[in-house]
Structures are given as C-alpha cells and as structure tokens.
Amino acid sequence: EAGVVQSPRYKIIEKKQPVAFWCNPISGHNTLYWYLQNLGQGPELLIRYENEEAVDDSQLPKDRFSAERLKGVDSTLKIQPAELGDSAVYLCASSFKGNEQYFGPGTRLTVT
Amino acid sequence: AQKITQTQPGMFVQEKEAVTLDCTYDTSDPSYGLFWYKQPSSGEMIFLIYQGSYDQQNATEGRYSLNFQKARKSANLVISASQLGDSAMYFCAMRDPNQKLVFGTGTRLLVSP
Numbered sequence: 001e002a003g004v005v006q007s008p009r010y011k012i013i014e015k016k017q018p019v020a021f022w023c024n025p026i027s028g029h030n031t032l033y034w035y036l037q038n039l040g041q042g043p044e045l046l047i048r049y050e051n052e053e054a055v056d057d058s059q060l061p062k063d064r065f066s067a068e069r070l071k072g073v074d075s076t077l078k079i080q081p082a083e084l085g086d087s088a089v090y091l092c093a094s095s096f097k098g099n100e101q102y103f104g105p106g107t108r109l110t111v112t
Numbered sequence: 113a114q115k116i117t118q119t120q121p122g123m124f125v126q127e128k129e130a131v132t133l134d135c136t137y138d139t140s141d142p143s144y145g146l147f148w149y150k151q152p153s154s155g156e157m158i159f160l161i162y163q164g165s166y167d168q169q170n171a172t173e174g175r176y177s178l179n180f181q182k183a184r185k186s187a188n189l190v191i192s193a194s195q196l197g198d199s200a201m202y203f204c205a206m207r208d209p210n211q212k213l214v215f216g217t218g219t220r221l222l223v224s225p
Contacts, residue, residue: 031211033213040217040218041217041218042116042203042205042215042216042217042218043157043203043213043215044215045212045213048211048212056210056211056212089155091157093157095211098207098211100147100159100162101147101159101213102159103149103156103157103158103159104156105154105155105156106155106156108155
C-alpha cells in the first residue's frame with residue numbers, strides 16, 4: 001500500500017514569492033492534516049480536513065496561508081507571500097476516521 | 113489545553129540494551145490517545161505505538177512498549193534490544209477529542225555499537 005505522498009521534497013524561494021505544496025493521502029483515508037515543523041520542535045497542526053471540509057483551521061495564518069482539498073482527496077497548501085520565518089518542514093498526514101495518523105516525508109522549505 | 117513534555121533532549125544507549133524515553137502529559141479531557149512517533153534523518157514521521165486513555169493494559173508492538181501510568185500522567189516508551197537503526201528523534205503526542213495531535217519537543221536517541 002502506498003503511503004502519503006508529498007511534493008516537492010525540497011523548495012528554496014526568495015521572500016515575497018509564492019509557494020505551493022501538494023499532498024496525496026493514503027487511499028481511503030478521509031481525514032487529511034497539514035503540520036508545520038520548525039527545527040528542533042514537534043509538528044504543529046495548521047489545518048485538518050474531513051473529506052473536503054476544513055474542520056479545524058484555527059492555527060492557519062490566513063493572511064498568507066491557504067489550503068484546499070478539492071474532491072476530498074489531494075490537498076494543496078499555499079503561502080503567498082512567503083516570509084523568512086516560514087522556513088520549516090511542512091508535513092502532510094492522513095488517517096481513517098480519526099485513527100492513527102500516517103505522515104508523508106514532508107517538504108523542506110527554505111526562504112532566502 | 114493539552115500539553116506534552118519530553119524532558120530528555122538526548123539519550124544514548126548501547127546496541128542490544130533497553131532504553132526508556134520519558135513523556136508526561138497534561139489534559140483535563142477524560143478521553144484521549146497517546147502516540148509515539150519516530151523521525152529518522154529522512155524526515156518522515158513513523159507511527160510506532162498507541163495507547164488509549166481507557167485501555168487497561170499497556171500497549172506493545174514488537175520491541176516497543178508503552179509504560180502507561182495514568183495517575184502520574186506519564187506514557188514512557190520502552191525500546192528493548194536497541195538496534196543501530198533505532199537512532200532517530202522520538203516524539204510523544206496526545207490526541208484530544210477533536211482529533212488534534214499535540215506533540216512534545218522530542219528526544220534524540222543515539223544507539224552505539
């Protein structure tokens with residue numbers, strides 16, 4: 001069974017540029033999560049989807065971050081414009097009906 | 113609010129020995145789940161073991177066991193017979209009734225030959 005797929009794995013951009021991350025969850029998993037992991041820290045939830053509905057986006061900085069999960073499968077997380085402080089690893093995870101979450105390899109973003 | 117505390121920034125263990133990674137938690141919810149994840153240098157978070165707050169017995173998965181002490185609010189991970197491939201960051205996490213996972217700051221484990 002294929003795991004959670006994320007792309008790109010690495011991204012380097014200049015500040016004020018836009019960037020997008022893509023996630024394909026495990027087949028059949030209705031819940032999708034985006035996490036932010038700063039260096040030396042544990043992941044922090046940005047947004048959680050149940051199918052196509054964002055049910056918890058309280059930690060998402062909505063002035064520059066946006067996310068979508070069209071058709072309740074793939075998801076895209078966007079940052080526009082990026083700031084230096086956005087440099088981090090962005091992790092996507094999925095689960096089936098709230099059971100254990102399975103994570104993808106993450107996208108390491110560097111903003112210069 | 114839920115909180116996870118991992119007080120060991122780093123741990124060292126020799127190959128084939130057992131090691132305990134500490135985790136304490138704080139919550140006012142009666143229903144919660146506790147998880148341990150392994151994060152090797154490749155970056156992927158690998159699910160290891162789960163303990164529900166109402167589970168009577170400690171969870172075990174192969175060489176991993178969770179020492180759950182509810183009254184003390186601790187959920188320590190025990191790795192038996194350590195292997196070189198166990199070297200990684202280990203995160204303890206708690207899931208609240210809203211399905212949100214809250215992570216600790218992690219413990220870096222180094223296994224030496």
